[in-house]
Amino acid sequence: AQSVTQLGSHVSVSEGALVLLRCNYSSSVPPYLFWYVQYPNQGLQLLLKYTTGATLVKGINGFEAEFKKSETSFHLTKPSAHMSDAAEYFCAVTKGTSGSRLTFGEGTQLTVNP
Amino acid sequence: DAGVIQSPRHEVTEMGQEVTLRCKPISGHNSLFWYRQTMMRGLELLIYFNNNVPIDDSGMPEDRFSAKMPNASFSTLKIQPSEPRDSAVYFCASSFGQSRPYEQYFGPGTRLTVT
Numbered sequence: 396a397q398s399v400t401q402l403g404s405h406v407s408v409s410e411g412a413l414v415l416l417r418c419n420y421s422s423s424v425p426p427y428l429f430w431y432v433q434y435p436n437q438g439l440q441l442l443l444k445y446t447t448g449a450t451l452v453k454g455i456n457g458f459e460a461e462f463k464k465s466e467t468s469f470h471l472t473k474p475s476a477h478m479s480d481a482a483e484y485f486c487a488v489t490k491g492t493s494g495s496r497l498t499f500g501e502g503t504q505l506t507v508n509p
Numbered sequence: 510d511a512g513v514i515q516s517p518r519h520e521v522t523e524m525g526q527e528v529t530l531r532c533k534p535i536s537g538h539n540s541l542f543w544y545r546q547t548m549m550r551g552l553e554l555l556i557y558f559n560n561n562v563p564i565d566d567s568g569m570p571e572d573r574f575s576a577k578m579p580n581a582s583f584s585t586l587k588i589q590p591s592e593p594r595d596s597a598v599y600f601c602a603s604s605f606g607q608s609r610p611y612e613q614y615f616g617p618g619t620r621l622t623v624t
Contacts (some may be wrong), residue, residue, distance in 0.1 A: 429612060438615035439600070439613075441613075441614070485552065496554060497613060502551060
């Protein structure tokens with residue numbers, strides 16, 4: 396079975412500050428990991444994904460995440476927050492095999508203060 | 510590409526009425542997922558299909574909920590009879606499940622209010 400834990404349901408940062416959203420996973424097989432973003436009244440949009448290979452992955456809007464197997468983590472970062480980054484962020488894990496399902500974390504609401 | 514299309518975007522209905530939500534996946538995708546999102550329970554997977562066949566419906570809350578996928582380009586989620594606790598945003602997502610990575614593309618959602 397797989398699971399995802401997002402530490403902190405709400406994170407608040409100042410514009411221009413570092414964004415760090417935490418995600419830890421549990422998986423019995425090598426995981427595929429994803430970060431999705433949800434803007435108000437919209438569906439989820441894929442930010443970035445880790446499958447195999449390079450452990451530091453870059454996504455859209457300047458976000459990146461690093462897969463750390465030893466820490467079972469996949470934290471999302473952005474060097475400088477922008478007001479437009481305010482949204483809810485979801486971490487997700489899957490086994491990556493055909494027909495496997497995504498397991499989502501509970502989400503982290505990011506607030507960016509001017 | 511038009512992305513995943515859901516209709517209606519908003520639905521308000523009275524308790525006891527039948528509700529049908531519709532989804533058109535991205536062309537060429539062969540897996541389709543129905544999710545429900547509420548403040549209390551977060552994002553829940555209700556059911557998913559692979560090649561039009563239901564693979565896992567363990568998330569369907571009860572017999573009042575049913576889902577069909579008659580062909581590769583259309584799916585419905587039906588609630589009959591509806592209850593106020595069914596009020597939520599329902600998302601449809603699709604993916605091309607034959608190859609890795611297994612990422613899903615979400616529609617804009619249907620906001621359902623049952624009074």
